[in-house]
Amino acid sequence: MSAVADRFPEFQELGVEVISMSVDSQFVHKVWNDVELSKMVEGGVPFPMGSDGGGGIGKVYGVYNETAGVDVRGRFIIDPDGVIQGMEVLTPPVGRNVDETIRQIKAFQHVRKTQGKEVTPSGWTPGGKVLHPGEELVGNVWKEWNPKDVYGKKA
Amino acid sequence: MPEQPVKCTVPAATVSPVEESSALPAAEEKKEVKRMGVTVAMKAPDFTAPAYFKGKFTTVKLSDHLGKWVVLCFYPGDFTFV
Known part of the structure; x- marks a missing residue:
């Protein structure tokens, strides 16, 4: 998450809102932001950290792992009409590439334009x-x- | 995103179900096993979730951002290493 937070200005320049989502409560989000992420990203996480306790949202998006009780790494690019244009789902040990997310957004924006x-x-x-x-x-x-x-x- | 009073109970998220036929062309009306999850070109199911944002407890609602691009990132948990 810190990688996305670190590149947030680039998302903003592209007119992109970011929402993160895990099954952790708001309280845990706060503490994670305060004790760790804010040390990696100045000012802390600049976008809303959503809480999906019980995994109801993750289930609908197909990224909830029942056994572990967590939402796996799923990244969705949603266009201004609310339509999913891109999705990438990874198992927990491998992180995403923010460069690639930004490249895809630029490409989708070009096609849309x-x-x-x-x-x-x-x-x-x-x-x-x-x-x-x-x-x-x-x-x-x-x-x-x-x-x-x-x-x-x-x- | 209205700020919410801090209570002792953990607030719960709400989510809309996947809209049926939001992805498949009208011609393909095969009734098969109902799939779980979404795919590209489908409407992103709307949700309202409790959120932490810039020092405040609030809520985040996907449809509040219609008209803008959104990147929605699920991850396995706070304090995980990757």
């Missing part, structure tokens, strides 16, 4: 090659885009 006329291929980052879906593109993506354009630089 162009009303789907421009779509973002694998590994897209702002300024990168976009594709224009249409009859002419069928079977011709290879003329427009090559995975090495994005990933080749790592080779």
Whole structure:
């Protein structure tokens, strides 16, 4: 959570609200913020830390683990119409990558701004090659885009 | 997000059920096992949850943020290591 809190200004610049959610009570959230997270992020956690005691919300979102009684690491990107555009669910030992969350938000915002006329291929980052879906593109993506354009630089 | 009086009982969250047929196109009207959980292109189920925010006990309601992008992050628990 501290990683998300640390990058909160970037979320704000993108007009994104952040809500965190675990089965812990508000009281535990407060103490975790006060004794630990505020030492990693100046001013403490800048977004609401929701409390899902009993896991009712996690169950509906499909991220509640009955055996452990906790919500697993599930991250949902929800658009301004309240529609889920992206989701990522991880088991507890592996943390998320905030860079990737921000990249996906930028890509979804780009697609939304162009009303789907421009779509973002694998590994897209702002300024990168976009594709224009249409009859002419069928079977011709290879003329427009090559995975090495994005990933080749790592080779 | 109204501030809430601090009581001894822990307040509970409320959540709307997944809207049926919010994801599948109308043509696909197969009645199968009712799935638990959501998927992409579905309406995010609304919820109201007790929250801690900037020193105060309050509530957070997803639908209050309609019109804005939201990142909702579930995690296994406070004081976990990752």
